[in-house]
Amino acid sequence: MKGFLDYVPGNSFLHKLNPLTKLVLSLMICVACFISENHLLLVAIILLNLAIAKAAGILPRGLMLLKGLTKISLVIFLLQLLFIRGGDILITLPLNLLITERGVAMAFVIVFRLIGATMPLALMLSITQMNDLSNVLVTKLKIPYKYAFTLTTAMRFIPIFANEMSGIIEAQASRGVELDTRNIFKKIKFVLPLCVPLLITSVKKIEGSAISAEIRGFHLRTRESCYKGYPIKKSDVGVMFFSAFLVFSAIIVSGA
Amino acid sequence: MVNLQDVFFDYGEGETLKNISCRIDKGEFVAIIGANGAGKTTLCKLLNGLLKPSSGSVVINGMDTGTTKTSTLAKSIGFLFQNPDRQICKNTVREEILFGLELAFNDKVLIAERLENTLSTFGFQGDSNPFNLSRGERQRLALASLIAVEPEILILDEPTTGFDYMESMKTMGMIKELNGKGATVIMICHDMEVVLDFAERVLVLAEGTIIADGQTREIFRKEEALEQASVLPPQLAQLALRLGEGFEDVFSVDEMTDAIMKRMNKERTFEHERFSGLCTG
Amino acid sequence: MIRIENLTFKYRNSKKNALENIDLSIEDGDFIGIIGKSGAGKSTLTYVINGIIPHHYQGDYYGSVKIDGDDTFDKTPSELSLKIGSVLQDIDSQMVSSVVEDEILYGLENFSIPKDEVEPRLSSSLKELGISSLRYRTIDSLSGGQKQKVAIAAILALRPKMLLLDEPTSELDPKSSVQIFQLLRDLNKKHGITIIVVEQKIMLLSEFAEKLVVMSEGKIVFNGKVRDVMKHSSELERIGINCPRVVTLSNRLIDRGVDIGKVCINLDEAEAMARGLIHG
Ligand SMILES: Nc1ncnc2c1ncn2[C@@H]1O[C@H](COP(=O)(O)OP(=O)(O)OP(=O)(O)O)[C@@H](O)[C@H]1O
Ligand SMILES: Nc1ncnc2c1ncn2[C@@H]1O[C@H](COP(=O)(O)OP(=O)(O)O)[C@@H](O)[C@H]1O
Ligand SMILES: [Mg+2]
Ligand SMILES: [Mg+2]
Numbered sequence: 001m002k003g004f005l006d007y008v009p010g011n012s013f014l015h016k017l018n019p020l021t022k023l024v025l026s027l028m029i030c031v032a033c034f035i036s037e038n039h040l041l042l043v044a045i046i047l048l049n050l051a052i053a054k055a056a057g058i059l060p061r062g063l064m065l066l067k068g069l070t071k072i073s074l075v076i077f078l079l080q081l082l083f084i085r086g087g088d089i090l091i092t093l094p095l096n097l098l099i100t101e102r103g104v105a106m107a108f109v110i111v112f113r114l115i116g117a118t119m120p121l122a123l124m125l126s127i128t129q130m131n132d133l134s135n136v137l138v139t140k141l142k143i144p145y146k147y148a149f150t151l152t153t154a155m156r157f158i159p160i161f162a163n164e165m166s167g168i169i170e171a172q173a174s175r176g177v178e179l180d181t182r183n184i185f186k187k188i189k190f191v192l193p194l195c196v197p198l199l200i201t202s203v204k205k206i207e208g209s210a211i212s213a214e215i216r217g218f219h220l221r222t223r224e225s226c227y228k229g230y231p232i233k234k235s236d237v238g239v240m241f242f243s244a245f246l247v248f249s250a251i252i253v254s255g256a
Numbered sequence: 257m258v259n260l261q262d263v264f265f266d267y268g269e270g271e272t273l274k275n276i277s278c279r280i281d282k283g284e285f286v287a288i289i290g291a292n293g294a295g296k297t298t299l300c301k302l303l304n305g306l307l308k309p310s311s312g313s314v315v316i317n318g319m320d321t322g323t324t325k326t327s328t329l330a331k332s333i334g335f336l337f338q339n340p341d342r343q344i345c346k347n348t349v350r351e352e353i354l355f356g357l358e359l360a361f362n363d364k365v366l367i368a369e370r371l372e373n374t375l376s377t378f379g380f381q382g383d384s385n386p387f388n389l390s391r392g393e394r395q396r397l398a399l400a401s402l403i404a405v406e407p408e409i410l411i412l413d414e415p416t417t418g419f420d421y422m423e424s425m426k427t428m429g430m431i432k433e434l435n436g437k438g439a440t441v442i443m444i445c446h447d448m449e450v451v452l453d454f455a456e457r458v459l460v461l462a463e464g465t466i467i468a469d470g471q472t473r474e475i476f477r478k479e480e481a482l483e484q485a486s487v488l489p490p491q492l493a494q495l496a497l498r499l500g501e502g503f504e505d506v507f508s509v510d511e512m513t514d515a516i517m518k519r520m521n522k523e524r525t526f527e528h529e530r531f532s533g534l535c536t537g
Numbered sequence: 538m539i540r541i542e543n544l545t546f547k548y549r550n551s552k553k554n555a556l557e558n559i560d561l562s563i564e565d566g567d568f569i570g571i572i573g574k575s576g577a578g579k580s581t582l583t584y585v586i587n588g589i590i591p592h593h594y595q596g597d598y599y600g601s602v603k604i605d606g607d608d609t610f611d612k613t614p615s616e617l618s619l620k621i622g623s624v625l626q627d628i629d630s631q632m633v634s635s636v637v638e639d640e641i642l643y644g645l646e647n648f649s650i651p652k653d654e655v656e657p658r659l660s661s662s663l664k665e666l667g668i669s670s671l672r673y674r675t676i677d678s679l680s681g682g683q684k685q686k687v688a689i690a691a692i693l694a695l696r697p698k699m700l701l702l703d704e705p706t707s708e709l710d711p712k713s714s715v716q717i718f719q720l721l722r723d724l725n726k727k728h729g730i731t732i733i734v735v736e737q738k739i740m741l742l743s744e745f746a747e748k749l750v751v752m753s754e755g756k757i758v759f760n761g762k763v764r765d766v767m768k769h770s771s772e773l774e775r776i777g778i779n780c781p782r783v784v785t786l787s788n789r790l791i792d793r794g795v796d797i798g799k800v801c802i803n804l805d806e807a808e809a810m811a812r813g814l815i816h817g
Binding site: 164167168170171172173174175176177178179180181193194196197200201 | 304306325326327330331333334335337339341342343344345347356359360387401402
């Protein structure tokens, strides 16, 4: 139940890439997913995502993500299946529901897209520290620190949220709330009432972290403040080219 | 009651707990002490099934935590976390305590009675909002909703952290009272005065192993083990250690006063005797 | 130098004053302990010193707080932080990074510490707190006490000339608590750094602090040399503050008619006293 977006330290090739490169790679994978309607390419991208997870030493997390996304996708798949119409009718169901050829094809595309495009972002967050990301945005892309900080704080909210949630679930399970049940509906019933305290503690945490930033010289920060350098290395250039290639092939394949 | 056998545990980066075996019987009041990061919280989370041992077994009241859900174990274990905020989930103090009671009992009359009792013993205003309370009060609320249920086993992760002296004493008094009614109490604590005053037995944890286990007073004489666990004995116990011979059993203010006065008298009698001896000789 | 004059503060959404008629002067080089029941206003007092009040929490504010002559109204908390390093009470929400190293780097970067000085400061502050081995760990995976040490290390690395710590040892083991105070004493004695520390463990304060400020219900009720404040042990008891057990012991001996000279406030004094009594 532990978070799935928080940073996992490591020493892999991917960990050592420039944060910017990681950002570009994950964004380009997303873009490729949205351009392409080719099932094969989409499946290939999902496999690529798993390969990335493996290379970063977080394969279990990658698989967990895949599993979670597949569950959500199932619902979406069914909806799409029933509502997109076109081409030959495959099955006719009661209530005037039809399953069409195009429906099936598109439902697969949408589900694959969802999975293929969500995974790289989550994986990127798992192997990139928010500080590094905001530093790179400030030093390389010349985004004002204030905005970069706001952006990364907003992103940090996600793991804080996830972490608080797992903490709250632990605490409530320890008092006898059946949160550790495998029954998903039961679980939702128990989790929903916890949203208020979750929000309160998370907001409190973010507020505390803002105060803490302030009393550690947040307003004194300048572009030159950053200690770590973020050089663009050969490997970064290589990965960037690979990202471009990915988008390019998506265009070619879908154009063809 | 509580039985750990050859328990090992790791979070995935080296062993956090190594070869832990111990037995805690019904009605004991046990303190777990040790350095930061020694594995105290981890050990307690193993007891209520939040964490599962990587090898060995943890058995609570005959239930193996490996195969029992935490929410089931919760019927006999009350657990106070190092951070109380996560335990609180209702909008008023009354609802919060009620929620804990409803999870444990069905009897409406009993619930109502316990609720009012708890509110009055802890001195809470029923309709105040938990999130407006101070940290210390929130912690007391989390504890109150546990104590209301009167669990068979009470596990407390640093129950007096962030409390002032009065709050500590009041709260520990209530815990002791529950212990008097037969509950087993297992408490992590960094305040050795509290350990001395309330615990009967102490487990000393260092780097994931139990390096000492015994009666409280006995443990506070084991300088080496305490040193290894980054623990300093209570102030007067330290004083007694420094004074050495004749102060072996001295821990409290009363005992120290008596011991000093006794030695004073002895010394005086001794001098007196020597003096009179000189005169006669 | 800190001058607090006739300060009264009420949080916006609260009914009673959190601070009432506070007058307090803190000189450079002081080592001051602040103690009081929970809710007495200790944390609020730290907020008015480091500028979190009035810049972050608003409310009714009367009186003035001056740091080296500058009113805290005219300086942002960031500017004040150049002089005063603060460790806040709530450890969990104090973290701005996900990895220990970055947490320490954060302030150093903001202060634009010369690049060649960063690494020595980073590693020495980790070492001083005995957490060098945690450098590359994620903060979420630390134990409570380990997190607290990180929070303290992050401020020590900044080497401010005044240190303001709110219950810095609440989750620390006994030895680490003493080590923190030894560290504070070193900083105070060797580098003349002003130390202001809110602490519930009276034993540590009477061992290490020079002056003691006792708060109750938003007011300062005692303010003076530790030994002088300890003389009021029964009044302290009444407002919910215990004395170190050696003080209780001294008073007990005095009650029994033993002449012990002065009340002992720490272990060394108590040992000397006891030896003196026993050996004539
Ligand atoms: N979720 C986690 N993931 C990885 N390591 C962890 C995790 N939680 C704790 N640890 C590590 O396990 C060890 C024991 O932690 P634990 O929380 O049990 O310590 P503790 O004895 O309770 O310390 P404290 O007195 O500071 O609360 C520590 O080194 C800690 O950093
Ligand atoms: N953010 C806040 N908003 C409203 N009231 C507060 C806030 N923080 C503290 N208080 C109130 O101010 C008083 C003093 O609190 P605090 O300074 O935290 O005490 P201490 O640190 O001595 O425990 C308490 O009555 C508390 O409820
Ligand atoms: Mg702990
Ligand atoms: Mg406080």
